[in-house]
Each structure stands twice: as C-alpha cells, then as structure tokens.
Amino acid sequence: MKKKVVIIGGGYGGIRAAHALSKYNEFEITLMDTRPYHYLQTDVYDFIANKSTITDISVSLVTLFFGGKVNFLQRKITKIVPNENKLITNFNEELSFDYFVLAIGSRTYFPSFIEGLSEHAHGVKSIKRAFEFKQKFEEAIYKKVESEGVCELNPDFNVVIGGGGLSGVEVAAAMAEYSQRFFAMGGYACGGIAVHLIEASESILPGVDQYLVRKSRQRLEELGVNMIVGDKILKVDEHSVHLGSGKSVPMNFMIWTGGVEVRRIESDGFTYNPRGQLKIDEFSRVEGFANIFAIGDCAQVVNTKGKTLAPTAMVAEFGADIAAYNIAATEQKKTLKKIEFDLPGMLVALGGFYTAGVIYGIRLSGIFGFLAKKAVSHIYKWPLTRKCKKSLVKSCNN
Ligand SMILES: Cc1cc2nc3c(=O)[nH]c(=O)nc-3n(C[C@H](O)[C@H](O)[C@H](O)COP(=O)(O)OP(=O)(O)OC[C@H]3O[C@@H](n4cnc5c(N)ncnc54)[C@H](O)[C@@H]3O)c2cc1C
Structure with a gap:
C-alpha cells in the first residue's frame, strides 16, 4: 500500500x-x-508597475496537478x-x-505597537491586496491626469512604503519608475507621484551585500524616491506617517513591507x-x-x-x-x-529595465541584471504553465 x-x-x-x-x-x-492558484510574489513589482496582469503572477494549481500523480484540494x-x-x-x-x-x-506582519498601521497600510503578500493597491495607485494617477489644467490645486499624491528590505525597495522602485514614465509619455506637466521609502535601520536592504545596497540607493535617488533611513514609524493616521524623529510624512496611500509572520x-x-x-x-x-x-x-x-x-x-x-x-x-x-x-546571491529589480544583482560573487546591474532576473523568473514559470496547458488538453480529450 x-x-x-x-x-x-x-x-x-x-x-x-x-x-x-x-x-x-x-x-x-x-x-x-x-487558494486555487500559486501566487508568484517574486514578480509582483511588475504587476504593480502595470507591466503584467494577474495571470502573469499566478499559476492555476487545479490544472497544474490535473490528471497527474498529485491530488490537489482547495x-x-x-x-x-x-x-x-x-x-x-x-x-x-x-x-x-x-x-x-x-x-x-x-503573511505581512503589522506590529500592534505601531498605532494605526494595520488600519491604514496595505501588504503585498496576497494577490488580492496587491490588486487592490494597484487599483488605488491607478486611480491616483488618473486623478492627476484629470487635474492637469489646474495642477497647482492638486497636491502631490504621496505613497509611503514602510520597510526598506527587498520587497519594499522593489515596490518603491517599480512605482516611482512607472509614475515617471507614465507622465512623461503623455507629455503631462503636473509631475508624478511622490514615493517615500522609510527604513528603521541605518541603511536600506539591511544585511544585504554592500554592492546591492549602493546600486539600489543610486537607482532610487535617480527615480526621485525620498529615502528616510534610521527613523522608526511610530504612528500612522489617515493622512500622515509619524516618525520617531518627530517628523511626519504626508500619506495618501501606504504599503507596509516591514515584516512577515x-x-x-x-x-x-x-x-x-x-x-x-x-x-x-x-x-x-x-x-x-x-x-x-x-x-x-x-x-x-x-x-x-x-x-x-x-x-x-x-x-x-x-x-x-x-x-x-x-x-x-x-x-x-x-x-x-x-x-x-x-x-547563491540576490537580484533586486529596480524599476524599468534595471536590476542589480550578485550571483556567485558576480556583480550585475542595469539591463544585464534585468535580463538575468527575467531569465530566472521565466525558467521558474515556463515549466509550470507548460504543464497546465498539457493538463487542459488532457482534460478536453477526456
Ligand atoms: C514583493 C516581494 C518580492 C520578493 N522577491 C523575492 C525574490 O526576488 N527572490 C526570492 O527568492 N524571494 C522573494 N520574495 C520572497 C518569496 O516570495 C517567499 O520567500 C516565498 O514565497 C516563500 O515560499 P513558500 O513556499 O514558503 O510560501 P508561499 O509561496 O507564500 O506559499 C504558501 C502557500 O501556503 C498557503 N497556505 C497558508 N496557510 C494555509 C493553510 N492553513 N491551509 C492551506 N494552505 C495554506 C498559501 O495560500 C500559499 O499559497 C519576495 C516576496 C515579496 C512579498
């Protein structure tokens, strides 16, 4: 047996x-x-930056295992x-x-000692959350476009990302690059959306290779991300994020990537x-x-x-x-x-065609890093979707 x-x-x-x-x-x-699908969290930054859809960041578990040796149950x-x-x-x-x-x-950990965090911040560790957030982000971009003629009356839309680890850095870069590209493409004058990245440690990407930290910092600066390091988030309310230093950052939308549980x-x-x-x-x-x-x-x-x-x-x-x-x-x-x-190393997607990485001691950045990251993601996803397609053909023939 x-x-x-x-x-x-x-x-x-x-x-x-x-x-x-x-x-x-x-x-x-x-x-x-x-859930009946596998969520490809590692590629969510492209989804947020409107470069991919839900089907690019998920694979059906139902068809993946259909007719095979593994029995899937939701x-x-x-x-x-x-x-x-x-x-x-x-x-x-x-x-x-x-x-x-x-x-x-x-899942995302919202520490209870940060007052208001769980009420006002979103996570990206589920497709549903990432989707809701993407919709709000697009709504904000639309409002900017709509108010082009009276843009002085339209205050900046401030997105705050709490937590400067890998996911926080990737999401900040993707959003800043997307909003810059979007407004430039349409020739809009109103300017983009302000992206603030807040990290409690003295540097973003704590514990990560210094080359990656340097490259990420440079890229985020180029993209206009306001990096606040060495400052703790103490309280969040509807419109602001309050820091340990006494400063407050204006906030219309907040993503929390500061921890998992x-x-x-x-x-x-x-x-x-x-x-x-x-x-x-x-x-x-x-x-x-x-x-x-x-x-x-x-x-x-x-x-x-x-x-x-x-x-x-x-x-x-x-x-x-x-x-x-x-x-x-x-x-x-x-x-x-x-x-x-x-x-073996790490690849950090930093918006557009730019990724920084260190793999087996080899340093990569820019388009080469981007291609390496895309290759890793393709090599992972391709066999899974191929299996799903085969299962679908099998199920149609039965
Ligand atoms: C924005 C972001 C970027 C990232 N980038 C990278 C990267 O570039 N490289 C990298 O290596 N990692 C990256 N990560 C981390 C990576 O996604 C996780 O480490 C990885 O998903 C962990 O895999 P896992 O199999 O442990 O869990 P998961 O992939 O999260 O799968 C867990 C599954 O368990 C299911 N589940 C939970 N509880 C139950 C229950 N009670 N009953 C039944 N099912 C349940 C969930 O629905 C889920 O499908 C990133 C994460 C995020 C959020």
Missing part, C-alpha cells in the same frame, strides 16, 4: 516538494491550499494532530497522513522561534517529529554552517528538495540529507 504524503501550501516550496515526491512510486501525494488546514497523524480542514474533514510537509509561507495552525507539540517560524532539525523535520517536515518561510532554516537563511523562494525550493529526499530516504531506510545549501 502506498504511503500518504500530505503537503500544505501550494507556493514555491509546496509545489517543488510535490513534484520531487511524484518521482517516487511509493507515495500517494495530496497538496492542499486555501482546503484550509485548521488543525494538526501530529501524534495521531491527522489533520482537520475547514470543511471539518479529518485526513490521515504518513508524512506531512508544512509549506504555508508567511507565520500563520499559526492549531497543533500540539510544535516549537516556534520568536518570529513564529517552526523550529526544524538539520533534516528539515519539525523538531520532535520524524514524519513531519517544514519548509520555506514558515520554517527557521539553519544550514550545516550554522547560518540562518533569509526566507526567500530559493530557500523554500532548496528545502523542498531536502524534505522530499528525506521522506523517500526514511521510507527506504537510507541516510538522510542535511541542510547544506546556501543562497
């Missing part, structure tokens, strides 16, 4: 784990996600009972498993770090459980050199390979693989 593997989360990690496990014949694989997991190897869904179904992979990612699913016996990530061992297993694995943003991934890896799509995919291998190795009573990988 085949062993049941249940994967929760159809993101970067979950999909990779499902595909890796489907190479083995001894498993019956089920993947569940609350479900939310509400409870895990690890000691009984079972889980409960939002339909109150009770499902059993032999092996279980948690790949539930993370892991959605807790009711369960017994799991241990978490202070950021809410599951603690896992060197084989990617949830501490204390030999048949439960956690990968991607929801896990605290530490490699064999003791380095804690930043939550990225790449780490989720590497973790998926380890978890899939170790599930098969456990079943086949082979030696398990340890988490030995490290990140």
Whole structure:
C-alpha cells in the first residue's frame, strides 16, 4: 500500500516538494491550499508597475496537478494532530497522513505597537491586496491626469512604503519608475507621484551585500524616491506617517513591507522561534517529529554552517528538495540529507529595465541584471504553465 504524503501550501516550496515526491512510486501525494492558484510574489513589482496582469503572477494549481500523480484540494488546514497523524480542514474533514510537509509561507506582519498601521497600510503578500493597491495607485494617477489644467490645486499624491528590505525597495522602485514614465509619455506637466521609502535601520536592504545596497540607493535617488533611513514609524493616521524623529510624512496611500509572520495552525507539540517560524532539525523535520517536515518561510532554516537563511523562494525550493529526499530516504531506510545549501546571491529589480544583482560573487546591474532576473523568473514559470496547458488538453480529450 502506498504511503500518504500530505503537503500544505501550494507556493514555491509546496509545489517543488510535490513534484520531487511524484518521482517516487511509493507515495500517494495530496497538496492542499486555501487558494486555487500559486501566487508568484517574486514578480509582483511588475504587476504593480502595470507591466503584467494577474495571470502573469499566478499559476492555476487545479490544472497544474490535473490528471497527474498529485491530488490537489482547495482546503484550509485548521488543525494538526501530529501524534495521531491527522489533520482537520475547514470543511471539518479529518485526513490521515504518513508524512506531512508544512509549506504555508508567511503573511505581512503589522506590529500592534505601531498605532494605526494595520488600519491604514496595505501588504503585498496576497494577490488580492496587491490588486487592490494597484487599483488605488491607478486611480491616483488618473486623478492627476484629470487635474492637469489646474495642477497647482492638486497636491502631490504621496505613497509611503514602510520597510526598506527587498520587497519594499522593489515596490518603491517599480512605482516611482512607472509614475515617471507614465507622465512623461503623455507629455503631462503636473509631475508624478511622490514615493517615500522609510527604513528603521541605518541603511536600506539591511544585511544585504554592500554592492546591492549602493546600486539600489543610486537607482532610487535617480527615480526621485525620498529615502528616510534610521527613523522608526511610530504612528500612522489617515493622512500622515509619524516618525520617531518627530517628523511626519504626508500619506495618501501606504504599503507596509516591514515584516512577515507565520500563520499559526492549531497543533500540539510544535516549537516556534520568536518570529513564529517552526523550529526544524538539520533534516528539515519539525523538531520532535520524524514524519513531519517544514519548509520555506514558515520554517527557521539553519544550514550545516550554522547560518540562518533569509526566507526567500530559493530557500523554500532548496528545502523542498531536502524534505522530499528525506521522506523517500526514511521510507527506504537510507541516510538522510542535511541542510547544506546556501543562497547563491540576490537580484533586486529596480524599476524599468534595471536590476542589480550578485550571483556567485558576480556583480550585475542595469539591463544585464534585468535580463538575468527575467531569465530566472521565466525558467521558474515556463515549466509550470507548460504543464497546465498539457493538463487542459488532457482534460478536453477526456
Ligand atoms: C514583493 C516581494 C518580492 C520578493 N522577491 C523575492 C525574490 O526576488 N527572490 C526570492 O527568492 N524571494 C522573494 N520574495 C520572497 C518569496 O516570495 C517567499 O520567500 C516565498 O514565497 C516563500 O515560499 P513558500 O513556499 O514558503 O510560501 P508561499 O509561496 O507564500 O506559499 C504558501 C502557500 O501556503 C498557503 N497556505 C497558508 N496557510 C494555509 C493553510 N492553513 N491551509 C492551506 N494552505 C495554506 C498559501 O495560500 C500559499 O499559497 C519576495 C516576496 C515579496 C512579498
């Protein structure tokens, strides 16, 4: 009889784990996600900058797995009972498993100590949020266009981005470049939209390679982004963002990219770090459980050199390979693989045809970086959409 593997989360990690496990014949694989699509968060900056549509940043999980070895169910997991190897869904179904992979990612964390933040700021970690935000941004651009003849009466539209990490920098650059290009194209005089990027650390992209920090800063300056570093956001109200230094920044729309948290699913016996990530061992297993694995943003991934890896799509995919291998190795009573990988580098999209990157120590910027980023995203997405198209043909023939 085949062993049941249940994967929760159809993101970067979950999909990779499902595909890796489907190479083995001894498993019956089920993947569940609350959403029927995989959201390509890494490409959301293009969506915001009106260069792509919802279908460019999502892949249907229904067709991706249709007729294959993986059974996809649109479900939310509400409870895990690890000691009984079972889980409960939002339909109150009770499902059993032999092996279980948690790949539930993370969501935007709105700290409650920043007064007004959760009421007035938006996140970009869901398509719905990104879509709502894009619509508001376009509405603001339209208002600017409409008031061209009386532009002195129309105050600047201020977009504030809280958090100068990778996603904050990419979103700020995309928005600033888009609004500049948009107004220039139509020959409008009213000027663009003011983009403010606020980071509490002394520099944007804290902890990132200095070359990337320098290039990103230069590019954001060229795009006219107002960078405020070393200042904390204390309070947000309807029209302003108030900082620790006493300054206030005018705000019509705010995006918060200042942190992520892991959605807790009711369960017994799991241990978490202070950021809410599951603690896992060197084989990617949830501490204390030999048949439960956690990968991607929801896990605290530490490699064999003791380095804690930043939550990225790449780490989720590497973790998926380890978890899939170790599930098969456990079943086949082979030696398990340890988490030995490290990140090869980073690419930061900085609006238009400009990306800065460091990959295996090689520095890239401008169009070369842009092409590298596009290639990475194409190499990732193309096999998934190809599979979906094949499934559609299969389903039409049945
Ligand atoms: C703007 C932005 C830019 C980024 N740029 C990059 C980049 O350039 N490079 C990079 O490597 N990383 C980047 N990242 C980070 C990257 O997107 C994440 O690290 C990655 O998505 C993590 O993958 P994951 O599989 O752990 O989770 P996700 O891809 O988030 O997938 C988790 C899935 O779990 C599902 N889920 C959650 N809870 C439940 C539940 N209870 N039941 C069922 N399903 C559930 C969710 O619906 C979701 O589909 C970026 C992130 C953002 C926001």
